[in-house]
Amino acid sequence: MNQIHLIPQSEPIPAPSEIFIFLEQLFFLIHIVIINSILGVSLIIFYKWNKNQDFFDINKPLVKKIPILFALGINMAIPALLFLQVVFGHLFYTSSILMGTFWILIIPFLIIAYYSSYFHYKKFGVSNYAKLSLFLVILMIFYIAFMFVNNLSMMEMPEKWTSYFSNRKGTILLWSVSSIYPRFSHFIVASLAIGGIVYSLYFRKSSEEKLKEGLKIFAYATIIQIATGFWFFLTLPENIMKKFMGEDLFATSVFLFGVLTAFISVFFSLKGKLKLSLIFLILTLVFMIINRYNLRVFHLGESFNVSQLKILPQWDVFAVFLVIFILGVFVILYMLKISVLKSKRG
Ligand code: HEM
Structure with missing residues (x-):
């Protein structure tokens, strides 16, 4: 069929x-x-x-x-x-x-x-x-x-x-x-890297040694991640791979910037610089999220394109949603503030 x-x-x-x-x-x-x-x-x-x-x-x-x-x-x-x-x-x-x-x-x-x-x-x-x-x-x-x-x-x-x-x-x-395995490994290795950064952040004030240890975990995991990313890339169908290799300028740029910022974050983490590693990690994550979305669009190809969706505007409902949504974000931020203050006190 x-x-x-x-x-x-x-x-x-x-x-x-x-x-x-x-x-x-x-x-x-x-x-x-x-x-x-x-x-x-x-x-x-x-x-x-x-x-x-x-x-x-x-x-x-x-x-x-x-x-x-x-x-x-x-x-x-x-x-x-x-x-x-x-x-x-x-x-x-x-x-x-x-x-x-x-x-x-x-x-x-x-x-x-x-x-x-x-x-x-x-x-x-x-x-x-x-x-x-x-x-x-x-x-x-x-x-x-x-x-x-x-x-x-x-x-x-x-x-x-x-x-x-x-x-x-x-x-x-x-x-x-075959792309399932590197895609899953990408998640596991990313977890080790993020875990390393969280470890560093958590101990940054109490232990210089643990701060460095966390950054080292982050650096090594990210080096492995670069390899896992390329493995993922190589398992993609050829027509999709080509999109990331120049055929689609936007997708190629996002992909290359993501790899570049990942390398820079490794550089800073090996130098023991937490703040700079974190900044370049955040940039890498943003690029990789866009990258992942581009991959979705390429995989779907002719099967589905968001431009096919019919829009039946319901701006009143959307406005109610937006108000509740913003309130919700503030409640969560407030809850986090209380919990951080509480954990600082004891
Ligand atoms: C320990 C629990 C969880 C783990 C380990 C986990 C892990 C993941 C992973 C690895 C992905 C990315 C998959 C990929 O694209 O290859 C993902 C995506 C996602 N997860 Fe979770 N997840 C957890 C819990 C949940 C729960 C409970 C929900 C829903 C309430 C959820 C909602 C989503 C959604 C919606 C996405 C896709 C988002 C998108 O593509 O835009 N997850 N999760």
Whole structure:
């Protein structure tokens, strides 16, 4: 069957798609940086685990942040999910159904991960089960991330949907698509890098040695990330690869700037400069988010273009949404301020 016929009709949208795409990508960036921090810090703590009491005393306030980050990371994912559904809903729902059995398991696994992160913090330095619960957090995150990588990729590849005619059990994953593996590795390695930066930031005032250690983790992980990125690049179909190699000037520039800022952030982190590493890391992240969106557009190609969406303006509803949205952002910022002040006091 022709793949175009498999794509459900899209609903009209209430405002220009650019607004939703911008908000989707913005919240995705916030979401993924927080999830990266959780996984990165968890991996570092797991790796450095030792039975020395000092280890527990020094790291307890840091591990206390993991469950808080979890709540924040999931909260920031919800707007990303909502905006994604507005523009790409007809694609995203379809891919979610094709892998439905694995997809639905994300919910119980997320609950297990969240609960385990609390258990880990409460039992840190008290019970031997703390390390096991941290392992569970890491394992659950690996599972969930792998499913997200599959779903977002499958959404972008309607040509893979025909597998449904030979498998209706909701167990379709893209095992045979070679870009899945570097895309997933990209997430894991990014987590180590972000975890390193978070580690540095956290200890910047109390320990010069730990600040340097975090920056080193960031630098090495980012060097590996550059290699992972090129591996990802090489697994892309040739027509898409060419777009990033000059055929599409905007996509090529974003890609090259992203690689350049990544190199610069490595340079500064090896020199022990936290602030500059952070600035170039943020720039890299912004370029990479745009890069990822460009990749989506190229993958979808003729199958779907946002310009096909009908706009039925509902500016009154949009204005109400905007007011509630801005209020929500202020409430979250206020909540963060209170929690930072509280943790500074004790
Ligand atoms: C521990 C839990 C989670 C992990 C490890 C995780 C990881 C990821 C990863 C790796 C991606 C990128 C996939 C790719 O494009 O290759 C992603 C995207 C996304 N995640 Fe999460 N996620 C988690 C929880 C959630 C939850 C609970 C939601 C929804 C409420 C969510 C919503 C999204 C959305 C909407 C995107 C795609 C955004 C876009 O493409 O614009 N995530 N997640």
